[in-house]
Amino acid sequence: MSWIESKKCSAAEAAEMIVDGDVLGVSGFTLAGYPKEIPTALADRAQRLHDSGVPFKITLFSGASTGDSCDGALARAEAVSFRMPYQSNPALRKAINAGTIKYIDAHLGKMGHLVRTGAVPCPTIAIVEVTAILPDGRVCLSTSGGNSVTYLEMAPRIILELNTRLGDACVGIHDVALPELPPHARPLPIYSAADRVGDTFVQVDINKVVAIVESSRYDEVTQFVEPDDVSRNIGERILDFIRFEESRGRLPKGLAYQSGVGKVANAVLSAMAADDRLQQIDLYTEVIQEAVLPLLKNGKLGVASGTALTLSESTQKEFVANSSEWKKHLIIRQQEVSNSPDVIRRVGVISMNTALEMDIFGNVNSSLVSGSAMMNGIGGSADFARNCMLGFFMTPSVAKNGAISSVVPYVSHVDHPDHDTMIFVTEQGLADLRGLAAEDRARLIIRNCVHPDFREPLTDFLEYSLKHAKGVHMPLALSRAFEMHEKFLETGKML
């Protein structure tokens, strides 16, 4: 019997190998390529232990968000004590905001580095979805790169979830490379989205593999929804502005695009696919999402490089059927590389990310509601925002049927200080903040981006601050900084 056959067991048996206090380093990034059977079995085990009064909690490190069979199942079973660096699961989020799960929100490009340098605990067990295991111990990763190579290298024990749903569709799609750590670090020679610098398989230490669990479950990605009018409007404003910058000679040809996740980001990609004037483009991004496919299908996609291929179930099947063609245009990297500041700077990226909240001075909040409740996390937005050639933050101007303005006097949490932001876009318009001092930024944002209902209160705040703040440089009166947020917390409306 080969070593592979000898390690095969059920998910329940594998879950038995995980003990209270273990630090799990799992594969998976934005609902792509995470283990499914083992976390679900682990949640069952935790539930049984809890029912009989035995404590059982683990720390969960991932690439980014995982699906409900991982984050959701484990959260509902109260099996997680600590989570990082990103999540998007409702049950997990609820526990984080109730204080029953500790959570650290980290730059996604930095998570692997934090583990490798000992800034956070080393995983005691790596649980990684793979699509092939070779006799010599090489494995083919699944639909995401994430931090899988780091966890496989650093954890003393490994459990592989061998997923057969994708056949050999993922073979050849990965570019497995990580930079060395200082003082031996050298740059990876990636100069454009298409550059490959590593192997396509990951070599695993066979002696560390304690279990192999078979699975055929799909990534739990919801069906793609066509953009609404507001999102489409934002997408078109961005494309118009890019054309304008190109016409002024301020944007060289040959840059790559990065697009965040969500319906507004999807709308931008959809607008690109529909735009006849747009020539072939490359993406150097984090998540290659379903909205990229129209670009691929109509011949406009050169290469999309990312760390996750996030597709709905039907599109995962389409990928399997067309993988040899699609793979010519797709590269999946480790997230330390997809989100690497130096590669982003070199390749030259036009970055587009969704803001949860913006303020009139140019600060952006990507993560916290009312300054305290975690939504998902900062993700890779800061990796791209600070290092891009041209950066957009976009959001509809209002939320909750107009009760909330997405543009506020001062964001309730700062993920991106004004030093790191360039262009704000809502369906109301676009504000190019580059080269503007604070008061000028404020007036432009109020005029161009704010919903008409909120222009007067924001102008009033600005005028008050110009009179009463300690310095006029940044006209922010602390006493009224959060007045719209406080009103919302009291009444459910910002006005």
Add this chain to the structure above:
Amino acid sequence: MSWIESKKCSAAEAAEMIVDGDVLGVSGFTLAGYPKEIPTALADRAQRLHDSGVPFKITLFSGASTGDSCDGALARAEAVSFRMPYQSNPALRKAINAGTIKYIDAHLGKMGHLVRTGAVPCPTIAIVEVTAILPDGRVCLSTSGGNSVTYLEMAPRIILELNTRLGDACVGIHDVALPELPPHARPLPIYSAADRVGDTFVQVDINKVVAIVESSRYDEVTQFVEPDDVSRNIGERILDFIRFEESRGRLPKGLAYQSGVGKVANAVLSAMAADDRLQQIDLYTEVIQEAVLPLLKNGKLGVASGTALTLSESTQKEFVANSSEWKKHLIIRQQEVSNSPDVIRRVGVISMNTALEMDIFGNVNSSLVSGSAMMNGIGGSADFARNCMLGFFMTPSVAKNGAISSVVPYVSHVDHPDHDTMIFVTEQGLADLRGLAAEDRARLIIRNCVHPDFREPLTDFLEYSLKHAKGVHMPLALSRAFEMHEKFLETGKML
């Protein structure tokens, strides 16, 4: 007559060549290597024009702060309409906070990139202090690198201020190299502080040089002050912690140090020089300040790489007398390189910067008093904080004789979000925030870093927030976030 002789003129004549609305790109970084005679003459000219009712204002781009004969003189003459990316002059600061000068505070490592990519206006005239001009148009820069190469390349006209005070002391000290812009960017092969990758002179287009003004004035740097007890205490805590990390195997040998500017940073360098256990070290930093010299003199300095050599007048003279020996240990780069994220990541930097204000959740304010009044600017602190291997933010726990706590519920301005901070140090103690969720960070900071007078109000704020904030994840009650700041604005005391 050579072209050099033919261009020589008085500072007043050169100032006549500058017109209302010009964008000046000047040399100079942290009071080192800025033009002195020309800005002073320009200020005189502006004053005369203003006296006769003629408007005259210029935009001033620099490396970083310049001395009083530049920033101060021009501010007092009301000759500046717009300034970026950093300053430290009292007259200029006053005008910025009064709103009569517009100011953008930018990452110092990014300023050159913003100019090169057209994100801010292109300088119309470069005014650069040089210490030698060769017949073929090559020039030797002075005590700083700054953005001089960018301004000399991009501005259509050039005025050189040829300073003779340094003789040939600066010849050979510079490493003149800039990375190409995307899509042609390649990494500069700098792998350690000592690596040189460029020329020592800058080639200037002779046809663009409109004037050469001779000068012998010294950089206006105040005399070095020996560290006080509080600063020494902080310095020793940092060194102790570094030793502790090394003993745990979490810090590899061979990393380089970065040290911010100011008395606390000086104290750290002084503590290093005095420490017998410390072996030879390299600095990969922004400003090579006077406190580096004891390390050089006692043989502990391998190489100090920076973008400025900021020395008091007497020490500038000492540099001239010993330059051949000192230059073996010193490299001055362009600030896009000294502060480059990718080089900082590769070299592996232990970063130490002064905070103006910290909060209990791990955010840092480096720039604004009471959220609105500019002090100096963010400087290069974010270039290093986000990309370092190990990062310290340090400050005395109180200011103004105890009226102000340096640790507050929530900083009045966020320059460094908690994602980018690692270790907080005051004379009260040190808090290692890595791997801690928000509430745990808050409790550790209150216990270890906060002055005893402020522990109770900060704990009270935290407990209130845990009960009343929308989410427990980040226990920040917006209604009380700035209560200590508001009290200070009303009464002059935070308690």
